Amino acid sequence: MTDAEIIALINISLTEEFELKMEDLKPEALLFDDLELDSLDIVDMVVVLESAFQFKIREEESIRQIRTLGDIHNFVINKKNALLN
Amino acid sequence: MRRVVITGLGAVSPLGSGAAQLLEALCQGRNGITRVPHLAGIGGLRSQVAGLVQAIDPQKIPRKYRRSMSPMSIYAILACQEALTQAELTPAHCASGQMGVAIGSTVGSPQATQGFFEDFLRSRSLDRMKSTLFFKIMNHSCAANIAQALEITGRVLAPSSACSTSCQAIGYGYEMIACGKQDFMLCGGADEFHPLTAATFDIMNAASFRFNERPQQTPRPFDRDRDGVVCAEGSGVLLLESLEAARKRQATILGEIIGFATLSDPTHIAHPDAAAIERCMRAALQDGGVAPEAIDYVNAHATATEQGDIAECEAIHRIFGENTPVSSFKGHLGHALAASGALELAAVVGMLNRTCLIPTLNLENVDPRCAQIRHVRQVANANLNTVIKNNFALGGVNSSLVLRRYEDD
Numbered sequence: 046m047t048d049a050e051i052i053a054l055i056n057i058s059l060t061e062e063f064e065l066k067m068e069d070l071k072p073e074a075l076l077f078d079d080l081e082l083d084s085l086d087i088v089d090m091v092v093v094l095e096s097a098f099q100f101k102i103r104e105e106e107s108i109r110q111i112r113t114l115g116d117i118h119n120f121v122i123n124k125k126n127a128l129l130n
Numbered sequence: 131m132r133r134v135v136i137t138g139l140g141a142v143s144p145l146g147s148g149a150a151q152l153l154e155a156l157c158q159g160r161n162g163i164t165r166v167p168h169l170a171g172i173g174g175l176r177s178q179v180a181g182l183v184q185a186i187d188p189q190k191i192p193r194k195y196r197r198s199m200s201p202m203s204i205y206a207i208l209a210c211q212e213a214l215t216q217a218e219l220t221p222a223h224c225a226s227g228q229m230g231v232a233i234g235s236t237v238g239s240p241q242a243t244q245g246f247f248e249d250f251l252r253s254r255s256l257d258r259m260k261s262t263l264f265f266k267i268m269n270h271s272c273a274a275n276i277a278q279a280l281e282i283t284g285r286v287l288a289p290s291s292a293c294s295t296s297c298q299a300i301g302y303g304y305e306m307i308a309c310g311k312q313d314f315m316l317c318g319g320a321d322e323f324h325p326l327t328a329a330t331f332d333i334m335n336a337a338s339f340r341f342n343e344r345p346q347q348t349p350r351p352f353d354r355d356r357d358g359v360v361c362a363e364g365s366g367v368l369l370l371e372s373l374e375a376a377r378k379r380q381a382t383i384l385g386e387i388i389g390f391a392t393l394s395d396p397t398h399i400a401h402p403d404a405a406a407i408e409r410c411m412r413a414a415l416q417d418g419g420v421a422p423e424a425i426d427y428v429n430a431h432a433t434a435t436e437q438g439d440i441a442e443c444e445a446i447h448r449i450f451g452e453n454t455p456v457s458s459f460k461g462h463l464g465h466a467l468a469a470s471g472a473l474e475l476a477a478v479v480g481m482l483n484r485t486c487l488i489p490t491l492n493l494e495n496v497d498p499r500c501a502q503i504r505h506v507r508q509v510a511n512a513n514l515n516t517v518i519k520n521n522f523a524l525g526g527v528n529s530s531l532v533l534r535r536y537e538d539d
Binding site for chain 2: 063064081086095
């Protein structure tokens with residue numbers, strides 16, 4: 046998958062799960078403040094991403110640093126790249 | 131003890147959304163039962179009819195609250211919102227600490243439970259389990275979701291006694307207000323349909339299946355040709371309030387709860403007993419300080435099972451004789467289990483105010499063993515003042531409520 050394809054899949058997955066508007070999915074959007082997600086949503090976001098990308102990320106320490114949608118994009122891209130190497 | 135009045139009604143049922151629509155449908159003799167095609171593919175299940183909720187819009191509920199709701203909580207929150215709107219109560223009342231919730235269901239969401247176990251038993255993995263699952267399958271799912279969504283800060287109670295659930299919820303809410311513990315209570319019940327519910331009655335030979343091709347003709351309470359329960363879904367809610375609070379804010383009062391009883395019947399876990407039903411109704415009358423002669427109408431539980439109908443008729447006859455009008459709304463609605471009592475009571479409140487009697491639908495030939503009481507056979511005008519309402523549950527949980535038209539005295 047290209048980075049653009051990864052970002053597109055993330056955005057579609059989050060849109061479907063959390064009923065977000067595609068136009069609100071800007072990389073700088075804060076998950077809690079801008080997209081109005083909360084701690085339960087973050088748990089489910091991990092489930093959604095694991096299902097979409099067929100990897101395990103729940104125990105990854107760096108996931109706790111995620112604040113924005115762009116952070117998610119970068120996290121998943123890095124994870125995919127790491128799995129390829 | 132404080133007097134307790136009804137100031138709001140809410141209903142989501144197979145006959146549509148809205149308590150007024152429910153009353154109208156009952157008056158018109160409409161039946162909400164349909165054939166459910168997917169039930170035909172379930173081995174061992176004979177009953178293929180049900181009363182299903184149609185055409186509601188869950189999207190009206192913000193996702194933040196809806197994500198933890200199964201269908202039963204969605205029905206319940208819509209019914210609660212209707213009751214609050216009619217009562218003209220505000221978010222400030224909900225957040226006052228004086229508003230409580232007493233709303234139960236038969237079980238936690240069977241649909242959510244099935245969804246989880248379908249994946250779990252196939253994968254032996256919890257990887258796809260969502261954080262909101264528990265909030266759908268916990269026993270107090272409806273009550274908790276309502277309290278969250280409406281930001282209610284008073285007591286939260288989730289009675290669970292199958293078919294007696296909402297009758298008990300209303301009774302317990304009545305007692306809390308009467309005792310001065312709360313000023314307002316949203317009371318009722320909700321259930322969502324699942325084949326397991328129909329199977330529960332079918333396995334006991336108590337579910338209707340001979341009318342699968344003619345769903346409008348079943349269930350048939352008290353009728354010679356009845357063949358059992360038709361399961362349904364929905365939610366009924368009554369907003370109860372202290373008379374003091376209602377007067378203070380000049381609320382429109384729809385009726386008054388004056389008596390309640392709920393008693394265990396340990397004679398058998400599944401078989402209704404006339405003597406136990408009689409004890410329960412007499413206890414409710416005593417609680418309300420009402421003589422049997424003062425009762426103008428009996429709203430029967432009468433689910434169209436042979437044992438239940440006959441036992442209830444016998445008990446009604448022993449107390450009220452042969453002249454007090456009796457009807458059941460199961461012929462219109464089916465049996466919405468935990469929701470049934472509140473849905474039926476909401477319609478009874480409507481009858482009090484519209485001064486009419488609604489007959490038992492599909493009662494064409496009265497079973498001779500149910501003939502000793504006066505069945506309401508057609509819509510009639512009647513000046514009802516005091517009425518009693520029954521609900522009885524598997525497990526031997528009987529309950530009765532006495533209510534009357536409100537008079538400003």
